[in-house]
Amino acid sequence: QSALTQPPSVSGAPGQGVTISCTGSSSNLGIGHDVHWYQQIPGTAPKLLIHGNTNRPAGVPDRFSGSKSGTSASLTITGLRTEDEADYYCQSYDISLRGVVFGGGTLLTVL
Amino acid sequence: QVRLVESGGGVARPGRSLKLSCGASGFIFSNYALHWVRQAPGKGLEWVALISYDGREALYADSVRGRFTISRDDSKSTLFLQMNNLIPGDTAVYYCARGAYGTVLPPFDSWGQGTLVSVSS
Numbered sequence: 001q002s003a004l005t006q007p008p009s010v011s012g013a014p015g016q017g018v019t020i021s022c023t024g025s026s027s028n029l030g031i032g033h034d035v036h037w038y039q040q041i042p043g044t045a046p047k048l049l050i051h052g053n054t055n056r057p058a059g060v061p062d063r064f065s066g067s068k069s070g071t072s073a074s075l076t077i078t079g080l081r082t083e084d085e086a087d088y089y090c091q092s093y094d095i096s097l098r099g100v101v102f103g104g105g106t107l108l109t110v111l
Numbered sequence: 112q113v114r115l116v117e118s119g120g121g122v123a124r125p126g127r128s129l130k131l132s133c134g135a136s137g138f139i140f141s142n143y144a145l146h147w148v149r150q151a152p153g154k155g156l157e158w159v160a161l162i163s164y165d166g167r168e169a170l171y172a173d174s175v176r177g178r179f180t181i182s183r184d185d186s187k188s189t190l191f192l193q194m195n196n197l198i199p200g201d202t203a204v205y206y207c208a209r210g211a212y213g214t215v216l217p218p219f220d221s222w223g224q225g226t227l228v229s230v231s232s
Binding site: 099 | 148155206218219223
């Protein structure tokens with residue numbers, strides 16, 4: 001049972017948009033800790049996609065956006081492309097667990 | 112550019128030990144917290160341990176506390192993970208990752224390529 005809950009999978013057609021949710025609690029997102037998002041293409045290391053809830057590192061397309069409200073956060077991907085097929089993970093810090101926590105991951109399929 | 116390279120993975124029997132290393136380059140090593148993250152075959156990411164930029168603070172996931180020890184050698188820009196009393200559940204690809212500047216909090220902006228640890232009798 002992860003401290004952050006994500007749907008196991010989402011899907012969308014090329015050109016469409018999807019949203020991946022990440023639900024936390026009062027010991028992580030709810031207490032104000034930031035959420036960060038990672039993209040992992042199978043067989044490769046994770047890549048930072050969104051940091052500090054809404055910020056994109058250099059080189060990440062603006063098709064990727066993040067938001068956070070209370071104990072929940074979301075990653076939205078617009079204009080889906082086949083190369084977006086990957087696993088996506090949210091991450092934060094949990095004061096009760098005294099450590100970093102990841103969501104269980106969401107597999108995005110571009111149909 | 113920032114580069115992290117893990118080594119030391121391999122096959123170990125249950126109850127034995129392994130020590131992973133992560134060599135870093137391209138940044139001022141002593142300014143950053145560092146983390147180990149693992150991924151069991153077909154599973155998601157699991158944070159394992161962190162060490163603060165100054166080495167004074169180390170935190171561990173419940174699953175490894177008391178068995179694993181994280182350390183760093185700033186003179187060699189190298190991060191370590193000493194893994195003792197290994198169990199089959201420790202089988203995973205182990206990644207080292209760079210944390211944020213001057214804090215133990217995420218995000219992790221750079222990752223190594225990972226090293227595979229397999230624990231089996």
